[in-house]
Amino acid sequence: DADVTQTPRNRITKTGKRIMLECSQTKGHDRMYWYRQDPGLGLRLIYYSFDVKDINKGEISDGYSVSRQAQAKFSLSLESAIPNQTALYFCATSERDRDTGELFFGEGSRLTVL
Amino acid sequence: GQNIDQPTEMTATEGAIVQINCTYQTSGFNGLFWYQQHAGEAPTFLSYNVLDGLEEKGRFSSFLSRSKGYSYLLLKELQMKDSASYLCAVMDSNYQLIWGAGTKLIIKP
Numbered sequence: 001d002a003d004v005t006q007t008p009r010n011r012i013t014k015t016g017k018r019i020m021l022e023c024s025q026t027k028g029h030d031r032m033y034w035y036r037q038d039p040g041l042g043l044r045l046i047y048y049s050f051d052v053k054d055i056n057k058g059e060i061s062d063g064y065s066v067s068r069q070a071q072a073k074f075s076l077s078l079e080s081a082i083p084n085q086t087a088l089y090f091c092a093t094s095e096r097d098r099d100t101g102e103l104f105f106g107e108g109s110r111l112t113v114l
Numbered sequence: 115g116q117n118i119d120q121p122t123e124m125t126a127t128e129g130a131i132v133q134i135n136c137t138y139q140t141s142g143f144n145g146l147f148w149y150q151q152h153a154g155e156a157p158t159f160l161s162y163n164v165l166d167g168l169e170e171k172g173r174f175s176s177f178l179s180r181s182k183g184y185s186y187l188l189l190k191e192l193q194m195k196d197s198a199s200y201l202c203a204v205m206d207s208n209y210q211l212i213w214g215a216g217t218k219l220i221i222k223p
Contacts, residue, residue, distance in 0.1 A: 042215045108154075
């Protein structure tokens, strides 16, 4: 089983619908992140959380919200999906205080908004 | 603004050597990362450089020059499984990762 699990892996939805992407991890890491990846662009940070009570906006948080339900769970919501939110979404984790800051990614959730 | 530049696509031959360059302009520097991403899969960590010089790890090596804002990833003895995108990322002064768009490496027999 993957250490960082995302659900759903693929989702097609319509404009205006509410969508939740879920992420759970068994690595015991404190830090969790949500990124989106678009063709021709680098990974862009949406939100990140350094522990259960800590939520921070990233580069492109508008139109998104998150919830850190537990150390192991970090969910991303699109309250009212729009077509330009069509992208590949990745959840990632990292250890606190690790020098390299290495990220461990989930397998990705491909979202299509029609 | 902050910027990471790397070539969009490169082609190399199986068994050969390829060098993928990355130049960066960021607000501060706390390390440079290389990740590998196969099509449709998650990125996986390859290397981390925070001091100038070459870090070698098997067939892969990564070089950093902080004064030039430059890094490269060197892949030796290329194998077909090395066909993937290679992502360069820099950690800035706020410990945030700034990502390049990635270099798609195509390996031909």
